[in-house]
Amino acid sequence: MIRRTLAVALKEFLQLRRDWRTLLALLGMPVVLLLIYGFALSFDVRHVRLAVVDLDGTRAAREVERAFLHSGYFDLVHRGTDLRAVDGLLDSGRAQAALVIPAGHAAAAGTQRAATLQLVLDGSDSQMATTVLAYARQITAAVAPAPRQRGAAGPPVPRPLVWYNPDLASSRFLVPGLVAFILMVTTVIATALAVVREKERGTWESLRATPLQALELLVGKTLPYLVLSAAAAAGALLLAHLLFQVPLRGSLLWLALVTLLFLLGGLGWGVLLSTLADTQQVAFQAALFTTMLPTLLLSGFIFPISSMPPLIQAITHIVPARYFLVALRGIVLKGTGPEVWGADMVGLAVFAAAVLALATVRTVRSL
Amino acid sequence: MRQTLRTLGRILVKELLQLRRDPKILPILFVAPVFQLLILGYAATTDIRRVELAVADLDRTPASRRLLERFTASPSFRLVATVDSQDQLGPLLDRGEARLALTIPAGFAARQVEGLPTPVQLLADGSDAAAGTIGLGYALGTLQLAAQDAAPAGVELRPKVLYNPELVSRNFMVPGVLAMIIMVMTMILTAMALVRERELGTMEQLLVTPLTPGQIILGKLLPYALVGLVEILTALPIVLLYFRVPLRGSLLLLLVLCLPFMLCTLGLGLLVSTLSHTQQQAMMLAAFVFMLPQIYLSGFVFPIQNMPTPFQWATYLVPLRYFVVILRGVFLKGVGLDVLWPQVAALLLLGTVILAAARARFARQLG
Numbered sequence: 001m002i003r004r005t006l007a008v009a010l011k012e013f014l015q016l017r018r019d020w021r022t023l024l025a026l027l028g029m030p031v032v033l034l035l036i037y038g039f040a041l042s043f044d045v046r047h048v049r050l051a052v053v054d055l056d057g058t059r060a061a062r063e064v065e066r067a068f069l070h071s072g073y074f075d076l077v078h079r080g081t082d083l084r085a086v087d088g089l090l091d092s093g094r095a096q097a098a099l100v101i102p103a104g105h106a107a108a109a110g111t112q113r114a115a116t117l118q119l120v121l122d123g124s125d126s127q128m129a130t131t132v133l134a135y136a137r138q139i140t141a142a143v144a145p146a147p148r149q150r151g152a153a154g155p156p157v158p159r160p161l162v163w164y165n166p167d168l169a170s171s172r173f174l175v176p177g178l179v180a181f182i183l184m185v186t187t188v189i190a191t192a193l194a195v196v197r198e199k200e201r202g203t204w205e206s207l208r209a210t211p212l213q214a215l216e217l218l219v220g221k222t223l224p225y226l227v228l229s230a231a232a233a234a235g236a237l238l239l240a241h242l243l244f245q246v247p248l249r250g251s252l253l254w255l256a257l258v259t260l261l262f263l264l265g266g267l268g269w270g271v272l273l274s275t276l277a278d279t280q281q282v283a284f285q286a287a288l289f290t291t292m293l294p295t296l297l298l299s300g301f302i303f304p305i306s307s308m309p310p311l312i313q314a315i316t317h318i319v320p321a322r323y324f325l326v327a328l329r330g331i332v333l334k335g336t337g338p339e340v341w342g343a344d345m346v347g348l349a350v351f352a353a354a355v356l357a358l359a360t361v362r363t364v365r366s367l
Numbered sequence: 368m369r370q371t372l373r374t375l376g377r378i379l380v381k382e383l384l385q386l387r388r389d390p391k392i393l394p395i396l397f398v399a400p401v402f403q404l405l406i407l408g409y410a411a412t413t414d415i416r417r418v419e420l421a422v423a424d425l426d427r428t429p430a431s432r433r434l435l436e437r438f439t440a441s442p443s444f445r446l447v448a449t450v451d452s453q454d455q456l457g458p459l460l461d462r463g464e465a466r467l468a469l470t471i472p473a474g475f476a477a478r479q480v481e482g483l484p485t486p487v488q489l490l491a492d493g494s495d496a497a498a499g500t501i502g503l504g505y506a507l508g509t510l511q512l513a514a515q516d517a518a519p520a521g522v523e524l525r526p527k528v529l530y531n532p533e534l535v536s537r538n539f540m541v542p543g544v545l546a547m548i549i550m551v552m553t554m555i556l557t558a559m560a561l562v563r564e565r566e567l568g569t570m571e572q573l574l575v576t577p578l579t580p581g582q583i584i585l586g587k588l589l590p591y592a593l594v595g596l597v598e599i600l601t602a603l604p605i606v607l608l609y610f611r612v613p614l615r616g617s618l619l620l621l622l623v624l625c626l627p628f629m630l631c632t633l634g635l636g637l638l639v640s641t642l643s644h645t646q647q648q649a650m651m652l653a654a655f656v657f658m659l660p661q662i663y664l665s666g667f668v669f670p671i672q673n674m675p676t677p678f679q680w681a682t683y684l685v686p687l688r689y690f691v692v693i694l695r696g697v698f699l700k701g702v703g704l705d706v707l708w709p710q711v712a713a714l715l716l717l718g719t720v721i722l723a724a725a726r727a728r729f730a731r732q733l734g
Contacts, residue, residue: 304495
């Protein structure tokens with residue numbers, strides 16, 4: 001049984017070696033895609049285009065302005081004393097936020113009355129606006145701490161501490177997602193063509209004449225792809241570590257195991273599509289449509305699953321990348337073990353087992 | 368001139384007849400975009416509401432409970448756990464059950480009565496950087512309000528959010544999704560249809576007719592431009608009535624400005640078809656070379672200003688970049704051509720260049 005399986009694997013491997021296009025897609029594409037998109041992916045809010053309208057013109061006002069510009073989050077695009085300029089700047093998108101320092105700002109600062117600052121925000125990108133507002137709150141709180149008064153209660157002073165990712169670089173969160181996305185697309189496409197190609201060429205029929213069992217055939221066919229995609233995954237994860245500063249805080253062994261389960265699921269899905277489709281074209285389209293958008297949108301790669309409506313959240317349970325991402329981020333960013341993401345690992349295993357079993361059933365029928 | 372128009376009309380009728388005969392086309396045209404819009408519109412949300420909060424109140428005084436109440440009463444937080452010691456907070460963050468942990472140290476009330484600043488510890492999960500920043504921002508805002516009540520001087524920040532006052536990410540995302548659907552449908556349908564004709568050999572037959580390459584191209588692309596417009600008209604009611612994205616600008620302008628964008632996508636479809644010999648190659652090319660960059664490099668999800676400079680330059684070649692600005696401008700800002708003309712000009716220029724390149728390749732291949 002093992003000998004026959006290995007024989008199929010060897011045959012598939014020899015065939016793969018001659019098919020340089022598939023080989024390139026499987027091994028080269030993950031690295032290239034990661035290189036291209038790893039740099040572009042970021043939710044960090046930096047270089048926010050800020051317009052400053054200083055109606056006060058005092059030293060205190062300039063201090064506020066300086067505090068905003070020195071925070072490192074803002075780029076000054078306009079500085080003036082005319083309030084009417086603000087609308088045009090935000091409408092055209094030349095500025096994303098406008099800081100208005102009203103007249104009398106300095107005069108109010110010395111008294112019991114709070115001096116007010118106005119921040120006008122372009123809310124169309126709600127995420128950026130929320131973050132900018134949070135930054136601005138921190139800056140204003142720092143620029144003018146409330147003066148202590150006799151008899152007044154002591155103000156709470158926040159001591160913020162950020163775990164796992166102290167400088168809040170979003171790439172550390174997004175790059176693992178990108179790795180999952182790339183691996184899912186490439187593994188499924190690679191195996192989706194494997195069986196259907198033989199069907200198109202008519203060699204699938206000749207396999208019927210051999211004493212091969214369906215399971216031996218499928219495992220043998222999947223094995224070379226598993227080896228190759230494991231190599232691609234190792235390359236992509238290494239690149240993520242070296243180039244994008246994605247740490248590895250947990251165990252390498254668990255990382256390898258979880259990644260293998262994920263790859264197995266992807267390859268199994270590809271094989272299943274391949275047994276269902278009659279032409280390479282149909283298999284390819286199905287592979288593309290069932291992996292690209294779902295992994296992009298429904299895996300928690302970019303959009304938090306917890307913010308989705310319940311129905312969509314339910315759908316995300318059939319997207320294997322969802323489980324992989326929880327485990328992957330847990331291992332690399334938080335250094336947690338299976339006691340935290342064990343259920344997700346089971347999810348990956350169940351998915352892989354289910355698709356491989358279905359593919360076997362289909363193959364038994366077709367043989 | 369009249370002769371040309373009549374010829375064009377004939378090709379158009381022929382193409383539309385052919386489109387109608389394809390049994391798969393109607394579901395693709397009407398069901399797919401609606402389905403995509405619904406799923407994407409729901410899934411593509413970056414709203415971070417109700418941040419999961421764990422608290423350790425080590426002081427247990429009325430003063431500390433009052434501070435906690437500010438957090439629990441705020442719609443920005445959802446209390447997931449109340450623990451007795453700071454050590455218990457770590458595992459909650461590890462497991463992802465809490466995103467934010469607040470510790471009120473012992474002696475909080477005593478210091479407050481003395482009028483001394485009272486430090487409180489905030490622990491944020493930075494692994495999801497965007498959620499971490501926003502959660503921390505909410506907490507700092509809440510504490511600042513508490514500080515302001517304690518000592519009502521200092522500087523108060525009055526935010527004013529334009530265009531999207533409730534900061535709903537759907538208002539930002541859904542117009543982008545609409546743009547993506549238009550792009551996918553027009554580009555891929557065009558490319559596939561043209562390559563299919565090449566595969567079937569019917570493209571060569573057009574050679575013997577007295578039509579010029581320009582006429583053939585126009586006749587081939589016009590039906591898909593119509594298809595694109597139908598897509599928009601199908602999707603718009605969902606965007607406006609179901610997702611309730613405000614349309615502050617002119618509907619007519621919106622429809623007219625879709626045309627320069629479709630000039631680009633149809634041109635890209637034609638270009639893809641001249642670069643591929645089989646439908647499979649066309650799919651691959653369209654998906655990886657033309658679609659992925661548009662998703663990642665258009666500012667649809669990831670802000671362009673954060674990308675490394677060479678990537679920022681590359682975004683100028685991405686038609687979706689301009690169209691997303693146009694759509695969000697018309698929908699949310701209610702601006703008109705006076706603001707959007709640079710984007711329109713860029714799209715027209717890009718579209719002309721793409722179409723000219725595609726036409727040159729097309730003519731050479733036919734001739």
